[in-house]
Amino acid sequence: MSYKKKWKLILEEKRFREKSATIESDGRNTFENDYGRLISSSPIRRLQDKTQVFPLEESDYIRTRLTHSLEVSYLASSIGQSIENWLLNKKELDIKLKGNLSSLLRVAGLVHDLGNPPFGHFGEEAIKKFFKKYFENNKKTTLSDLEKADFENFDGNVQTLRILSKLYYFGDEFGYNLNYSSLASIIKYPSNSLEGNKNPTTEIAKKKFGYFVTETETYKKINDHLKLGNRRHPVVYLLEAADDIAYSAADIEDGVKLGKIDLDDIERIFAKNLDKNKEPVLNQIKELKEKYANEKNIDSSLIIQKFRIFTQQIMIESIVKSFEENYEEIMEGKLENEVIDISDAKDIRIAYKNLQYKVFDDKSILKKEIAGWEAIYGLLEIFVSASQSESFQSAGNNLESRLYKIISTSHRKVYEDVEKYPNSEYKKLQLIVDFVSGMTDRYAIRLFQQLKGIKI
Incomplete structure (x- = not known):
């Protein structure tokens, strides 16, 4: 199958049952329809009181799972628009499907943490x-x-598939009745709990697992229809990258606001861990500190917000470039790395990760x-x-x-x-x-x- 045909297959309408009738003037694509089903539902609302990094935090500034998910949703959609333009220029995507990839990633970002306890x-x-x-x-x-392994290896990502496909009861056994690709986008490790959980492993699909025994048939139908060959859906790589970009920088921003780390910590740890991006990133920190050093009513939270935006832009650009360079492996689900880990922004991600350890402790x-x-x-x-x-x-x-x-x-x-x-x-x-x-x-x-x- 050509990649153009594969994109057509994974971006078109396919559900477990016919979707409910909509108004005649409804101009939404299939994934915007999914977003509408999700956004007003109770499982999404409950994310507002689930931990991102700071449990039971009283400050209304600090991110919850809900605000994190909204940020991932936007970042993923933005990455999808860039990838989509590249695919259109390569004639790899039918113009009639324009907008579907970014909409799919918008849905994936919204629900990616839905099953977290x-x-x-x-x-x-x-x-x-x-x-x-x-x-x-x-x-x-x-x-x-196998049944015991489901519980002994419980994973929020696996629970997400269960919620979306069955547990959210809305009148029948199909849960939200989402598009197949919306469901496949959150199956990061397409294996059961015995075939998976082989960490460390050379095969990324088996690092953890993707479905409980109760959702085996659901997974098989999705896998067979989308012809995934028990490999990752291409969108999973982009969702993972958007998640990494969102939480790595945002967790540090929240940490600064709560006084857990400061700008000196950030500058020191970035200087120690940066390689390819060392000069532009450290220069940005220096320029921001100098610019706002003597400003009245300005604290370090403004500096870190601007720094977050700067580094996120570098990471997004690097993700798009890395996707293009590894296109065939991603389309086959055979890229055995996360996209950000083989991108030009790898060092920025490592620096943020080392800062996160300081916050988490x-x-x-x-x-x-x-x-x-x-x-x-x-x-x-x-x-x-x-x-x-x-x-x-x-x-x-x-x-x-x-x-x-x-x-x-x-x-x-x-x-x-x-x-x-x-x-x-x-x-x-x-x-x-x-x-x-x-x-x-x-x-x-x-x-x-x-x-x-x-x-x-």
């Missing part, structure tokens, strides 16, 4: 550690190695993350213990039934009427993980305190 990656670790210990102590489990962050860990781990203990009883159902008036009825009605609807997976033990555990991972940071803390009698 409370307290981000630390929350993921709490879930994984709980289930590793649970299966070690529960020798009577009916779960296969701040004691106030560590304390809140530990509190979040205890809440998530504790909630899993409470609900998983209850799930082992036959009374863990809506009928009844005992402890286990009361706990079952605390789980959100939409999750129970999917569990009882939509999810057809045959292993009942797996289904119960997945119901609990769906519920806990979908919580906001504050709700997780509050519910744990209420169930433990710490706060009523």
